Amino acid sequence: xxxxxxxxxxAAIGQGFREVAFPLATSIENSREPxxxxxxxxxxxxxxxxxxxxxxxxxxxxISDSQSLSSLLRRCNLFMxxxxxxxxxxxxxxxxxxxxxxxxxxxxxxxxxxxxxxxGYSFGPHAEYLQRVxxxxxxxxxFLPGTPGRWSGVESFDAVCSHPGMPRYALPLxxxxxxxxxxxxxxxxxxxxxxxDLYSVQRAAHGFAF
Numbered sequence: 001x002x003x004x005x006x007x008x009x010x011a012a013i014g015q016g017f018r019e020v021a022f023p024l025a026t027s028i029e030n031s032r033e034p035x036x037x038x039x040x041x042x043x044x045x046x047x048x049x050x051x052x053x054x055x056x057x058x059x060x061x062x063i064s065d066s067q068s069l070s071s072l073l074r075r076c077n078l079f080m081x082x083x084x085x086x087x088x089x090x091x092x093x094x095x096x097x098x099x100x101x102x103x104x105x106x107x108x109x110x111x112x113x114x115x116x117x118x119x120g121y122s123f124g125p126h127a128e129y130l131q132r133v134x135x136x137x138x139x140x141x142x143f144l145p146g147t148p149g150r151w152s153g154v155e156s157f158d159a160v161c162s163h164p165g166m167p168r169y170a171l172p173l174x175x176x177x178x179x180x181x182x183x184x185x186x187x188x189x190x191x192x193x194x195x196x197d198l199y200s201v202q203r204a205a206h207g208f209a210f
Contacts, residue, residue, distance in 0.1 A: 122153035
């Protein structure tokens with residue numbers, strides 16, 4: 001279960017990013033055995049002006065269906081602390097005993113260059129209230145579920161992630177994260193942000209085509 005879920009979700013992210021970003025940047029997926037914890041599940045590399053991909057990643061994705069949410073959040077934070085070129089980290093948590101419960105969180109960097117929680121999504125196919133332990137873990141990491149403009153899918157009035165193209169479940173990745181700064185992104189004629197549709201990630205985790 002763990003290995004297959006990792007592969008499906010990593011493939012969905014990789015394909016979705018290539019569709020919206022090619023040929024400006026690309027993602028490279030790690031092909032690793034489950035529970036080999038040396039590297040993230042997905043690495044993003046920027047395309048330099050000379051046409052070569054950068055030697056170090058600018059972003060990562062860490063996926064978990066077995067480790068705790070708290071552990072996932074710590075790993076995302078740690079990867080960014082150890083890798084100064086990583087400008088963002090995406091954490092995806094799927095509960096193996098309840099596959100309809102899915103959380104996505106995004107870290108960026110603050111003004112001092114430290115990892116900082118940005119926004120999050122509860123993007124399972126059915127309305128799911130956050131359990132207390134889940135809310136506590138997110139609060140402790142600074143994600144503050146329910147904050148207007150920073151969270152989707154956790155309030156009773158939020159629409160469920162049920163089909164492609166829902167704006168509330170469009171995950172924006174600032175183009176400056178890939179090119180180093182807004183000026184470099186503009187010079188590369190990149191859009192303000194690359195957008196990943198979390199619906200495709202949800203369907204991939206459930207074994208559907210994406």
